Amino acid sequence: METLLKPSLYATDGTLQGGRCTCGHVFFPMQGHGCEVCGRHGADLQPMVLKGRGKLLSSTIVHLHIDKARTAPFTIGKIALADGPVVRTLLVDPTREIEPGTAMVTALVPAGAGENGQTILDLRFTPET
Amino acid sequence: MARTLKDLRPVYVVGVGWHRYQNPSETPYVTLGVTAIRDALADAHMDWPAVESAYVATALLGMASGRPMLRHLGATGVPLSHIENASASGSTAFRQACIEVASGLTDVSLAVGVDKRNPVRRDSTGMDNLAEDAIAQFTHFSLLTNEYAQRHKVSFEDIARVAVKNHRNGAKNKNAQRQQERTLEEVLGGKKVAGSLTALQCTPVGEGAAAAIVASEDGIKRLGLDTSRAIRVIGSTARSERVYAAGLGFDAVLTKETTTIALQEAQVSPQELDIIELHDAFTVEELHYIENIGICPEGQGVHLLKEGALDIGGRCAVNPSGGLIAMGHPIGPTGIGQIGEIALQLRGEAGARQHPKARTGLAHMVGVGAVCYVHLLQRP
Numbered sequence: 049m050e051t052l053l054k055p056s057l058y059a060t061d062g063t064l065q066g067g068r069c070t071c072g073h074v075f076f077p078m079q080g081h082g083c084e085v086c087g088r089h090g091a092d093l094q095p096m097v098l099k100g101r102g103k104l105l106s107s108t109i110v111h112l113h114i115d116k117a118r119t120a121p122f123t124i125g126k127i128a129l130a131d132g133p134v135v136r137t138l139l140v141d142p143t144r145e146i147e148p149g150t151a152m153v154t155a156l157v158p159a160g161a162g163e164n165g166q167t168i169l170d171l172r173f174t175p176e177t
Numbered sequence: 178m179a180r181t182l183k184d185l186r187p188v189y190v191v192g193v194g195w196h197r198y199q200n201p202s203e204t205p206y207v208t209l210g211v212t213a214i215r216d217a218l219a220d221a222h223m224d225w226p227a228v229e230s231a232y233v234a235t236a237l238l239g240m241a242s243g244r245p246m247l248r249h250l251g252a253t254g255v256p257l258s259h260i261e262n263a264s265a266s267g268s269t270a271f272r273q274a275c276i277e278v279a280s281g282l283t284d285v286s287l288a289v290g291v292d293k294r295n296p297v298r299r300d301s302t303g304m305d306n307l308a309e310d311a312i313a314q315f316t317h318f319s320l321l322t323n324e325y326a327q328r329h330k331v332s333f334e335d336i337a338r339v340a341v342k343n344h345r346n347g348a349k350n351k352n353a354q355r356q357q358e359r360t361l362e363e364v365l366g367g368k369k370v371a372g373s374l375t376a377l378q379c380t381p382v383g384e385g386a387a388a389a390i391v392a393s394e395d396g397i398k399r400l401g402l403d404t405s406r407a408i409r410v411i412g413s414t415a416r417s418e419r420v421y422a423a424g425l426g427f428d429a430v431l432t433k434e435t436t437t438i439a440l441q442e443a444q445v446s447p448q449e450l451d452i453i454e455l456h457d458a459f460t461v462e463e464l465h466y467i468e469n470i471g472i473c474p475e476g477q478g479v480h481l482l483k484e485g486a487l488d489i490g491g492r493c494a495v496n497p498s499g500g501l502i503a504m505g506h507p508i509g510p511t512g513i514g515q516i517g518e519i520a521l522q523l524r525g526e527a528g529a530r531q532h533p534k535a536r537t538g539l540a541h542m543v544g545v546g547a548v549c550y551v552h553l554l555q556r557p
């Protein structure tokens with residue numbers, strides 16, 4: 049059995065839980081506080097499933113990290129999603145920086161085990177093959 | 178219509194002081210703070226009771242840290258406010274002190290920044306994120322370094338030269354946390370934190386204090402201060418981040434917005450700037466900011482750096498104090514320390530760091546949020 053680490057942010061099919069304002073602004077993650085562009089809130093902000101694909105803007109290998117829960121080295125990527133928002137998160141390969149402009153897709157990778165032994169999956173990005 | 182600082186009463190920096198920025202120690206923050214204030218009072222040749230309002234900049238000391246410090250100068254009953262604005266806390270306190278004097282509500286005001294290295298606490302916004310806990314500040318700037326190097330076909334070695342210059346400047350500054358010259362090999366050879374970024378290309382975290390006293394012409398006259406050492410504040414501008422196009426570096430765009438307004442209001446062109454103190458917490462930032470301030474076109478910063486144009490004695494001395502990389506970045510004090518360095522430079526009192534014929538200076542600070550503060554100072 050598998051569960052997601054952050055089910056409020058992404059789904060098992062690798063899509064992301066974003067939102068869209070009636071003004072047209074697309075954002076991630078979904079939130080109801082208010083639109084950063086126009087200030088609308090409430091029913092003007094609706095959930096929008098964002099495709100798990102985009103283009104790499106940059107990446108970097110982290111050699112040193114203070115939080116012991118994250119063991120260095122790991123790789124962080126900045127990805128412009130096909131639907132608009134820019135996100136930053138871990139890449140699947142912890143040892144390699146990737147050429148900017150590379151097409152990227154989401155991947156769910158094991159990130160530990162839950163109480164009942166089930167695998168916990170977290171969302172990462174990796175080059176599209 | 179709203180007016181600018183220059184339209185109000187003239188404001189002058191009349192006293193600046195520091196407690197040296199240093200590695201975390203057992204020294205209480207009270208000692209750091211009162212040392213800087215007494216240094217600024219001595220620099221101005223005035224006594225504490227002349228100060229009519231006080232702004233205490235601190236990001237990491239917690240609630241109400243000012244009064245337990247200021248009371249040791251003599252509890253005059255001076256109005257007191259605390260300012261927290263991340264890295265720009267000190268710049269914000271300085272702006273408030275300037276505004277109060279310019280408005281005519283006071284003749285003499287103090288901005289003091291003091292901090293110790295305590296844990297940063299930020300409450301939840303109620304929104305989750307993918308992996309922000311994995312992205313330290315140096316990782317954010319390593320991403321920007323990689324983008325800059327790629328976009329402008331610049332080598333990591335050349336970007337690291339910012340640190341060589343700023344360590345060289347800091348070596349001549351008795352208030353700097355790092356006072357040691359470093360070769361390019363030493364800067365590049367240190368331990369890597371993320372990507373090509375090495376520890377000597379990052380600001381050290383530390384503690385310290387800085388103070389600046391500002392006064393009106395009435396205040397200067399009444400207290401009999403030396404008008405030839407008074408440096409006028411000709412501009413003060415603050416902005417916060419808007420929504421920018423995907424992939425644009427928000428710190429750089431925000432810097433451009435804020436500086437453009439500041440220079441326009443003060444009627445100063447970028448080419449007139451003799452001194453710039455800017456937020457070089459990481460080497461690539463200095464290149465981003467000088468380009469967005471308008472010292473040179475985008476991508477050309479490295480050329481200026483390599484030909485010595487940004488050195489003390491060059492076209493425009495950038496971070497003659499040593500900047501955040503060498504002078505240090507204890508958070509609350511940093512923006513006020515920049516004002517202090519510019520005041521010394523414009524008075525001709527910067528000693529071994531003196532940039533010849535300095536007349537106009539710009540202080541730039543960005544803070545997490547993001548916010549941006551720009552001040553312009555000029556020798557009358």
Ligand SMILES: [Zn+2]
Nearest residue numbers: 069071083086
């Ligand atoms: Zn909107």
